[in-house]
Amino acid sequence: MSDKTDNPKRKSSLDLLRPAVRDMPGYTPGEQIADLVKLNTNEGAFGPSPQVMATLAAIGDESLRLYPDPTSAKLRAAAAERFGVAPEQVLAGNGSDDCLTILYRAFLDKGQRVACPWPTYGLYDTLARLQGAELVRSPFHQIGRRYELPADLTKKRAKMIILANPNNPSSTLVPVEEVRKLCDEAARAIVVIDEAYVDFAFGAGIDASLLPYLDQHPNLVVLRTFSKSYSLAGARLGLLFAAAPIVEALMKVKDSYNVNAITQALGVAALEDRAYHEDCVRRTLDQRAHLEGALGALGLSWPEAAANFLLVEIGESAEEVYQTLKQQGLLVRWWRTPELRTKIRISVGKPGDNDRVIAALQKLF
Amino acid sequence: MSDKTDNPKRKSSLDLLRPAVRDMPGYTPGEQIADLVKLNTNEGAFGPSPQVMATLAAIGDESLRLYPDPTSAKLRAAAAERFGVAPEQVLAGNGSDDCLTILYRAFLDKGQRVACPWPTYGLYDTLARLQGAELVRSPFHQIGRRYELPADLTKKRAKMIILANPNNPSSTLVPVEEVRKLCDEAARAIVVIDEAYVDFAFGAGIDASLLPYLDQHPNLVVLRTFSKSYSLAGARLGLLFAAAPIVEALMKVKDSYNVNAITQALGVAALEDRAYHEDCVRRTLDQRAHLEGALGALGLSWPEAAANFLLVEIGESAEEVYQTLKQQGLLVRWWRTPELRTKIRISVGKPGDNDRVIAALQKLF
Numbered sequence: 001m002s003d004k005t006d007n008p009k010r011k012s013s014l015d016l017l018r019p020a021v022r023d024m025p026g027y028t029p030g031e032q033i034a035d036l037v038k039l040n041t042n043e044g045a046f047g048p049s050p051q052v053m054a055t056l057a058a059i060g061d062e063s064l065r066l067y068p069d070p071t072s073a074k075l076r077a078a079a080a081e082r083f084g085v086a087p088e089q090v091l092a093g094n095g096s097d098d099c100l101t102i103l104y105r106a107f108l109d110k111g112q113r114v115a116c117p118w119p120t121y122g123l124y125d126t127l128a129r130l131q132g133a134e135l136v137r138s139p140f141h142q143i144g145r146r147y148e149l150p151a152d153l154t155k156k157r158a159k160m161i162i163l164a165n166p167n168n169p170s171s172t173l174v175p176v177e178e179v180r181k182l183c184d185e186a187a188r189a190i191v192v193i194d195e196a197y198v199d200f201a202f203g204a205g206i207d208a209s210l211l212p213y214l215d216q217h218p219n220l221v222v223l224r225t226f227s228k229s230y231s232l233a234g235a236r237l238g239l240l241f242a243a244a245p246i247v248e249a250l251m252k253v254k255d256s257y258n259v260n261a262i263t264q265a266l267g268v269a270a271l272e273d274r275a276y277h278e279d280c281v282r283r284t285l286d287q288r289a290h291l292e293g294a295l296g297a298l299g300l301s302w303p304e305a306a307a308n309f310l311l312v313e314i315g316e317s318a319e320e321v322y323q324t325l326k327q328q329g330l331l332v333r334w335w336r337t338p339e340l341r342t343k344i345r346i347s348v349g350k351p352g353d354n355d356r357v358i359a360a361l362q363k364l365f
Numbered sequence: 366m367s368d369k370t371d372n373p374k375r376k377s378s379l380d381l382l383r384p385a386v387r388d389m390p391g392y393t394p395g396e397q398i399a400d401l402v403k404l405n406t407n408e409g410a411f412g413p414s415p416q417v418m419a420t421l422a423a424i425g426d427e428s429l430r431l432y433p434d435p436t437s438a439k440l441r442a443a444a445a446e447r448f449g450v451a452p453e454q455v456l457a458g459n460g461s462d463d464c465l466t467i468l469y470r471a472f473l474d475k476g477q478r479v480a481c482p483w484p485t486y487g488l489y490d491t492l493a494r495l496q497g498a499e500l501v502r503s504p505f506h507q508i509g510r511r512y513e514l515p516a517d518l519t520k521k522r523a524k525m526i527i528l529a530n531p532n533n534p535s536s537t538l539v540p541v542e543e544v545r546k547l548c549d550e551a552a553r554a555i556v557v558i559d560e561a562y563v564d565f566a567f568g569a570g571i572d573a574s575l576l577p578y579l580d581q582h583p584n585l586v587v588l589r590t591f592s593k594s595y596s597l598a599g600a601r602l603g604l605l606f607a608a609a610p611i612v613e614a615l616m617k618v619k620d621s622y623n624v625n626a627i628t629q630a631l632g633v634a635a636l637e638d639r640a641y642h643e644d645c646v647r648r649t650l651d652q653r654a655h656l657e658g659a660l661g662a663l664g665l666s667w668p669e670a671a672a673n674f675l676l677v678e679i680g681e682s683a684e685e686v687y688q689t690l691k692q693q694g695l696l697v698r699w700w701r702t703p704e705l706r707t708k709i710r711i712s713v714g715k716p717g718d719n720d721r722v723i724a725a726l727q728k729l730f
Contacts (some may be wrong), residue, residue, distance in 0.1 A: 013584045014610055016555055018474050018525055026617035029435045038431065046424040056424060056627075061412040064421075064631070065596040066403065070394045089556065094459055095603075097620045109383050112473065123621070130470065130618060159381055190381055219378045233431040234626035236459075245379055253389035253495060255462045256488070256561070261599035262421075262627055 044231030096238025460604025
């Protein structure tokens with residue numbers, strides 16, 4: 001049989017792609033570059049709990065050989081205990097990105113709408129395109145250093161509304177009472193609150209989570225991740241909380257064995273070591289205050305931060321500052337999009353790393 | 366605010382599900398019951414390589430803290446080296462189920478068709494329903510102990526054709542030349558060959574894989590898994606091989622960080638320890654021969670097996686045999702569906718486990 005590498009058939013295979021997939025750009029995750037100080041993807045600065053590492057060391061070969069529990073039962077029980085909900089109200093995902101994928105696949109058909117305040121996590125848009133759905137972006141209402149919910153968010157005929165709270169990349173927080181109002185006003189939509197960074201608000205004494213109100217809003221879905229305050233981005237673990245019938249339906253959509261056996265075990269260990277977790281959050285907030293003090297002294301500004309990062313207003317030289325820092329081995333996040341191109345986002349890192357970025361910025365400003 | 370648990374709004378949230386999701390049954394994975402001898406989900410019997418366990422023990426806290434490589438570059442390079450393809454022809458998935466999900470989401474829009482010989486892996490149907498697509502089942506042509514490709518498989522107006530080869534649950538193999546003919550005849554469709562069990566055919570000296578012919582069939586996609594011959598079902602790892610432009614498009618569909626950092630490292634270690642892998646396959650084939658000898662002596666029959674399991678014809682008492690074995694702590698697979706209800710599928714296990722199932726069946730027949 002002849003080699004068909006240059007056969008026109010190859011083109012026809014690509015023509016078989018769904019138009020939605022063929023025409024979309026891919027999502028661009030933050031750069032993962034070894035040997036750089038990574039202050040660009042908001043990982044926790046202080047590493048996972050020693051109990052997590054001990055659990056990892058105790059993983060036996062049978063945990064690898066056999067399929068994992070498809071329902072992540074032990075992990076969901078631990079999460080239910082920790083967060084005061086029922087296990088039937090919890091779904092575990094291969095990162096909270098997996099939880100988001102499951103939600104989009106469950107609720108959004110071609111041509112349907114999902115709405116969110118903007119700017120926010122770019123993946124919300126990528127997932128909409130993948131479904132052939134439309135993301136309607138409603139600009140945050142900026143008042144001074146606060147980002148408030150856009151008043152028209154519930155008027156977009158959207159089947160699903162997503163709010164990252166605290167928001168990424170602004171680090172801003174919408175108060176719980178405002179979010180509860182949104183759930184009530186959007187009672188005919190699914191309201192997804194992505195609380196990836198909420199532990200940092202919580203650590204500052206702010207009652208920022210919607211989880212305590214789960215039973216009172218049947219259209220509410222809350223997402224949590226282990227990639228930030230638990231320092232487990234590499235293990236991939238997210239949790240989704242919703243009314244039990246919603247979780248039951250979402251179970252049909254997720255891949256059967258979506259969370260591997262190792263990660264299920266690490267998640268339980270991470271939840272159980274509350275003291276270590278609280279200490280990490282406290283140290284992160286101390287470092288954030290240190291960073292804010294130094295950047296403020298340089299005359300820089302950023303929205304009021306509730307998460308483990310700052311969205312610093314730089315102006316026209318933002319790309320240049322990003323490149324200069326990168327040349328010095330310091331990786332922060334910069335986006336070319338019009339609404340973000342004058343800013344850089346700096347994750348709060350370990351003490352020495354924060355001092356390096358402070359020193360570099362002191363030379364620039 | 367009043368408690369709204371019994372509020373009719375809860376119902377309206379479920380009404381927001383896509384009709385395809387609302388109306389479908391979920392996929393039922395094989396039971397995962399501790400303390401039973403598990404011969405029901407075809408895991409490798411002998412556990413992962415010692416080099417895999419050493420790699421696991423060496424995972425450091427930074428591998429957990431930081432996001433994993435979204436492209437699984439080292440793993441794909443190791444797979445490319447091992448299987449004689451280019452890294453750009455490889456995509457890594459969170460299990461080969463994830464690879465299948467990515468394929469369905471990339472190619473199948475609502476109402477479009479995917480075809481496969483039947484009976485086969487039930488997930489092919491579940492994934493079609495999730496997309497709102499239609500799975501067209503074309504019965505295998507059974508000739509004696511062989512399952513041959515149905516002649517009408519290419520005449521179903523299907524955008525994608527899937528063949529598990531060796532097939533699950535029949536353990537039968539379609540010869541490479543027949544599969545290549547299928548790729549040629551279905552040149553306007555994507556042809557997915559799911560080679561989850563191919564190492565067991567390979568170990569028996571049969572040149573069963575389509576991978577050497579990847580460059581000659583631009584519409585060909587080959588799937589491999591680490592859940593079977595590599596004994597890594599708990600870690601979730603699958604590989605997809607296709608022409609580079611197809612892989613590039615599929616990269617847009619997968620979750621950004623779909624394979625966790627630990628599993629990426631374990632996969633490299635598993636691929637590198639070829640001697641251990643070959644030895645596991647050989648020992649499995651020895652055990653399969655032992656099991657076949659004993660079951661044959663009982664007058665039982667099964668299709669010619671190329672994988673690490675046997676689909677044993679039992680007759681009307683199949684469910685009863687399944688239940689009796691389960692009561693004795695031996696878990697095999699039985700399905701209620703008409704085309705399978707007279708059979709049980711027995712995975713080839715460790716020597717002692719196989720002897721237990723043989724002894725139990727000797728009492729029954």
